[in-house]
Amino acid sequence: MQEKEAGMLGRVNHIAIAVPNLAAATASYRDVLGARVSPPQALPEHGVTVVFVELPNTKVELLEPLGEGSPIAAFLEKSPSGGMHHICYEVDDILSARDRLVAGGARVLGDGTPKTGAHGKPVLFLHPKDFFGTLIELEEV
Numbered sequence: 001m002q003e004k005e006a007g008m009l010g011r012v013n014h015i016a017i018a019v020p021n022l023a024a025a026t027a028s029y030r031d032v033l034g035a036r037v038s039p040p041q042a043l044p045e046h047g048v049t050v051v052f053v054e055l056p057n058t059k060v061e062l063l064e065p066l067g068e069g070s071p072i073a074a075f076l077e078k079s080p081s082g083g084m085h086h087i088c089y090e091v092d093d094i095l096s097a098r099d100r101l102v103a104g105g106a107r108v109l110g111d112g113t114p115k116t117g118a119h120g121k122p123v124l125f126l127h128p129k130d131f132f133g134t135l136i137e138l139e140e141v
């Protein structure tokens, strides 16, 4: 895979954890870990409902499946108690990042057209098999 141009990735926007029960996970982060947690956002176009745990230097996204055909259903079948699901890096220009990654041999999931993510920004996903078993999300900020 071609070396990515230096400086393509910005901050870690969030680390995502898939959970079987979002209300229980929210209560645990709020009441046991003492964290500030946003209200749930249902995102049917992504097949998930999410909350964000607000941290000083980044966020944790807790997500549970929403509706039929959720992209995280199979993940939770394999890991019924939940698990680390993806890491989201910020990029300045998601289309140029996509084109550079595809030119370098990486697989962009879906048809390569960015979707609007939980923060109302364009997002794309890169196949976990291309990045050491880690699902990568890119969010344009």
Ligand SMILES: CC[C@@H](C(=O)O)C(=O)SCCNC(=O)CCNC(=O)[C@H](O)C(C)(C)COP(=O)(O)OP(=O)(O)OC[C@H]1O[C@@H](n2cnc3c(N)ncnc32)[C@H](O)[C@@H]1OP(=O)(O)O
Pocket (backbone or CB within 6 Å): 016, 043, 046, 048, 050, 061, 063, 071, 072, 074, 075, 084, 085, 086, 088, 109, 110, 116, 117, 118, 119, 123, 125, 127, 128, 129, 133, 134, 135, 137
């Ligand atoms: C809230 C909106 C947005 C935001 O703004 O933050 C989001 O975060 S939405 C989050 C949910 N949406 C997505 O995850 C979209 C991208 N994901 C997908 O398209 C799929 O999950 C997938 C990556 C294609 C996997 O789909 P799955 O049905 O599990 O396919 P397979 O069972 O064939 O898996 C293939 C292979 O990949 C391994 N895998 C699956 N998920 C992950 C993961 N999260 N991390 C690492 N590896 C993963 C899976 O185990 C298979 O491996 P093998 O069994 O070794 O082949």
Ligand SMILES: [Co+2]
Pocket (backbone or CB within 6 Å): 014, 016, 061, 086, 088, 137
């Ligand atoms: Co995400």
